[in-house]
Amino acid sequence: MANILETRDLTYAYTSRQEDPSLDSVSVGISEGVRTVILGANGAGKSTLFYHFNGIFKPKSGEVLYRGKPLEYTREALSVLRNEISVVVQNPDEQIFSATVEEDVAFGPMNMGMERDEIERRIQHSLFKVGMEDYRYRPTIQLSYGQRKRVALAGALATDPKVLILDEPTAGLDPQMSQEVIELVEELISAGTTVIISTHDVDLAYSWADEIHVLRRGKLVYSGKPEPFFEDRVQTALAGLVLPHTFSVNHSVQAIRGLPEAPFPRTNSQMLCKMLPDCDAAGKIRLIPVSDSLPECAGEGRVGIYGSNVRRLFRAAGMTPDFHFNAVEHCLMEAVSGRDAVLYCDESVRAAVLERIQSMEQFGKCVEVVM
Amino acid sequence: MNVIETENITYYYEGAKTPSMKGVSISIRKGVKTVILGANGAGKSTLFYHFNGVVKPKEGVVKVMGEPVSYRKKGLTALRSRIAVVLQNPDDQVFGQTVETDIAYGPRNMKLPESEVKERVEEALFQTGLGDLRDKNTLQLSYGQRKRLALAGALAMKPEVLIMDEPTAGLDPQMALELMELAEQLHHMGTTIVISTHDVDLAYAWADEIHVLRRGELIFSGNSEDFYSDPMAVHSTGVMQPSMFVINNNLAAFRGEDPAPYPRTESQLVSKMVSGPKGRMTAIPVGTDTDAAALGRILDGRGDSKVGVFGTVSRRMMYDSSLPADYVFNGFESCMGECLMGRDSILVCDRDSISLIESKIQRLKDFGTEVGFEVRA
Numbered sequence: 051m052a053n054i055l056e057t058r059d060l061t062y063a064y065t066s067r068q069e070d071p072s073l074d075s076v077s078v079g080i081s082e083g084v085r086t087v088i089l090g091a092n093g094a095g096k097s098t099l100f101y102h103f104n105g106i107f108k109p110k111s112g113e114v115l116y117r118g119k120p121l122e123y124t125r126e127a128l129s130v131l132r133n134e135i136s137v138v139v140q141n142p143d144e145q146i147f148s149a150t151v152e153e154d155v156a157f158g159p160m161n162m163g164m165e166r167d168e169i170e171r172r173i174q175h176s177l178f179k180v181g182m183e184d185y186r187y188r189p190t191i192q193l194s195y196g197q198r199k200r201v202a203l204a205g206a207l208a209t210d211p212k213v214l215i216l217d218e219p220t221a222g223l224d225p226q227m228s229q230e231v232i233e234l235v236e237e238l239i240s241a242g243t244t245v246i247i248s249t250h251d252v253d254l255a256y257s258w259a260d261e262i263h264v265l266r267r268g269k270l271v272y273s274g275k276p277e278p279f280f281e282d283r284v285q286t287a288l289a290g291l292v293l294p295h296t297f298s299v300n301h302s303v304q305a306i307r308g309l310p311e312a313p314f315p316r317t318n319s320q321m322l323c324k325m326l327p328d329c330d331a332a333g334k335i336r337l338i339p340v341s342d343s344l345p346e347c348a349g350e351g352r353v354g355i356y357g358s359n360v361r362r363l364f365r366a367a368g369m370t371p372d373f374h375f376n377a378v379e380h381c382l383m384e385a386v387s388g389r390d391a392v393l394y395c396d397e398s399v400r401a402a403v404l405e406r407i408q409s410m411e412q413f414g415k416c417v418e419v420v421m
Numbered sequence: 422m423n424v425i426e427t428e429n430i431t432y433y434y435e436g437a438k439t440p441s442m443k444g445v446s447i448s449i450r451k452g453v454k455t456v457i458l459g460a461n462g463a464g465k466s467t468l469f470y471h472f473n474g475v476v477k478p479k480e481g482v483v484k485v486m487g488e489p490v491s492y493r494k495k496g497l498t499a500l501r502s503r504i505a506v507v508l509q510n511p512d513d514q515v516f517g518q519t520v521e522t523d524i525a526y527g528p529r530n531m532k533l534p535e536s537e538v539k540e541r542v543e544e545a546l547f548q549t550g551l552g553d554l555r556d557k558n559t560l561q562l563s564y565g566q567r568k569r570l571a572l573a574g575a576l577a578m579k580p581e582v583l584i585m586d587e588p589t590a591g592l593d594p595q596m597a598l599e600l601m602e603l604a605e606q607l608h609h610m611g612t613t614i615v616i617s618t619h620d621v622d623l624a625y626a627w628a629d630e631i632h633v634l635r636r637g638e639l640i641f642s643g644n645s646e647d648f649y650s651d652p653m654a655v656h657s658t659g660v661m662q663p664s665m666f667v668i669n670n671n672l673a674a675f676r677g678e679d680p681a682p683y684p685r686t687e688s689q690l691v692s693k694m695v696s697g698p699k700g701r702m703t704a705i706p707v708g709t710d711t712d713a714a715a716l717g718r719i720l721d722g723r724g725d726s727k728v729g730v731f732g733t734v735s736r737r738m739m740y741d742s743s744l745p746a747d748y749v750f751n752g753f754e755s756c757m758g759e760c761l762m763g764r765d766s767i768l769v770c771d772r773d774s775i776s777l778i779e780s781k782i783q784r785l786k787d788f789g790t791e792v793g794f795e796v797r798a
Contacts, residue, residue, distance in 0.1 A: 090593075091593040091595070091596075092563055092564060092565040092591075092592070092593045092596070093563050093565070140591075194461055194462045195461060196460075196461035196462070197461075218591075221590055221591055222461075222509075222587070222590055222591075222619070223461065223619065224459075224460040224461050224619050224659040224660070225619060225621055225659065225660055225661040226460070226656075226659045226660070226661060227460075227461065227659070228619070229661065250591070250592065250593050250594055250597070252594055253622070253664070283747065287595075287748075287749060287750070290593045290594070290595050290596075291593070291594050291595070292594040292595060292598060292750060292751060295622070295664065295665075295687060298687055298758065299687055299690060299691055301758075302687070302691045302758050302761055302762055303691055303694055303695050305762040306691070306695045306696070306697040306761060306762055306763070307695055307697075318664050318667055318668050321668060322668055322671050322672065325672065325694055326672070326675055372652070374656055375661060376661065383667065383671050386671070387671050387674055387675045388675065
């Protein structure tokens with residue numbers, strides 16, 4: 051797939067540390083639509099790289115390309131670029147400047163010179179997506195850390211970027227909120243956004259990424275699928291990283307069984323699938339895609355919900371599912387363990403959900419989907 | 422014995438509509454690895470501020486070692502030398518100009534003799550690996566370094582209770598492992614450790630006891646499994662079930678077995694899933710008086726065995742003398758992984774942590790794994 055973003059021999063040094071560049075000849079290609087994770091220890095250069103992607107920093111040497119064209123660092127060109135590429139920094143305080151939530155979210159669209167109605171639509175939509183619609187008129191200083199983090203994300207969503215770059219999006223969030231952010235990211239990907247994440251959570255990175263890029267002291271030391279990287283223990287250790295749990299447990303178990311490691315399970319359900327005997331039949335998942343209203347449920351088993359729209363409809367109807375968060379995983383585990391399950395999902399993410407269900411086949415279980 | 426307990430404490434911040442603490446009665450038991458869980462805004466940090474007297478409850482009592490907290494200056498200084506809180510954001514805590522003066526601040530405040538202050542600063546620098554940065558201006562430190570500095574300041578107090586708010590947040594994975602290993606060593610040496618974290622997998626692997634807060638109320642105190650077995654309670658608190666717990670439950674249900682004993686570490690989970698011939702683990706005890714050259718000679722004879730490291734003293738010695746190690750971080754789990762796969766391994770381990778390693782190996786027997794273990798003289 052074509053590179054939507056690319057750097058060629060990118061070198062950058064902060065003024066105070068000329069002899070010790072923060073980025074040293076980095077050539078990295080971000081493919082369009084590919085779930086991309088940037089890994090590396092504190093200080094490896096992840097944030098510095100992100101600041102080059104949206105043109106905040108200009109390379110000392112080398113170049114940055116967006117859709118094959120080198121970035122131009124004129125004011126107009128940068129303003130156009132930042133409508134297409136949005137970076138959400140780790141600390142929301144560095145990003146939120148306006149007095150109220152509404153003003154902060156409106157800032158980007160207003161800068162883009164949008165019509166009033168469109169700005170209004172975008173404020174509503176992005177606050178809804180991050181679950182902050184009730185806070186629209188709140189002063190930003192009254193918000194908690196998690197709320198500010200979500201407002202910063204809403205501000206980025208409001209510009210409807212083609213590339214969304216999230217620096218440590220789940221750091222400091224509680225587990226459910228983290229899960230909600232990841233689900234939101236999946237919706238954006240289904241809608242065609244390219245998402246790049248940096249994280250210290252190797253388990254999250256491993257379960258989510260199609261492709262990883264690893265930085266070490268300003269140098270790009272790896273680009274590709276996660277497994278070949280983690281198979282190299284020395285490289286992993288030198289990069290300040292550790293093995294994801296799923297990777298490491300699979301490695302040990304298969305070695306003891308004397309079986310090959312591949313296919314590599316990246317999620318709990320895939321792991322469970324591999325560990326259980328394959329002779330037994332899996333349960334079925336009744337998949338209920340939802341657009342505007344909740345259809346009558348006709349299915350056996352525990353119920354999960356997936357997607358921001360379904361979440362809202364359930365809340366409005368006062369219904370409680372068994373699995374509020376990480377529901378695809380939970381329903382898959384039910385099915386793999388031989389029990390039927392029901393999964394309500396937003397119509398917009400149906401294809402991605404089906405793909406995840408079908409992925410179980412390579413781990414030895416065929417989970418049947420009933421629509 | 423309870424090192425800290427609160428009786429029915431209630432607290433509200435000025436101007437807030439709802440209280441941040443509502444009738445919380447909690448007991449922190451001596452020597453019990455304790456984790457406080459809860460969503461953002463559930464009251465974890467507010468509770469910690471009660472523990473070291475920064476915040477005085479509007480109602481109710483906080484007791485430390487059985488005595489009600491005295492909020493006079495003298496009482497508070499004494500309290501904070503026994504109970505140290507490390508905040509989530511190091512910028513709220515690091516004030517000294519250099520690394521060394523920042524660490525020395527607490528001990529000096531305790532009016533300790535200067536020789537004792539120096540000794541404590543040295544030890545804290547060593548434990549947190551900040552020795553090379555002692556003269557550095559604190560403003561020039563990276564986030565991870567400031568986070569370690571804040572911890573060093575607390576360690577220099579030699580507290581009986583060490584409370585850490587989100588200690589691993591923002592740290593890279595190796596640093597996070599190093600920190601949790603230090604916490605385990607401190608616990609082993611008798612410090613009571615209380616942490617709050619959003620990382621449920623970490624909490625599950627580490628905690629003896631958890632306390633769960635929801636909107637200022639304490640809704641659970643006890644062992645992790647009892648809490649995670651109640652999905653509705655888990656859901657209502659913003660928490661998720663740990664991966665290990667979920668996998669084990671599904672596995673057990675499928676096999677028609679009792680889910681107990683519950684594995685909390687990778688080696689325990691693997692032991693439950695499969696078994697085969699085991700390798701042996703040899704521990705080499707290391708202290709500050711150990712001769713690095715002699716240790717190097719022992720390791721030269723390691724053959725095919727992988728070498729792991731456990732403990733602050735060992736890690737420093739391996740690093741300073743450039744000795745070969747395969748697993749510098751997560752050394753115990755990695756060496757145990759080798760043994761489970763039928764290969765021998767060597768663990769270079771702080772002398773005072775040998776019994777800790779022994780107890781970890783002992784616990785694996787509950788999961789069906791008996792690994793040969795010897796300590797090299």
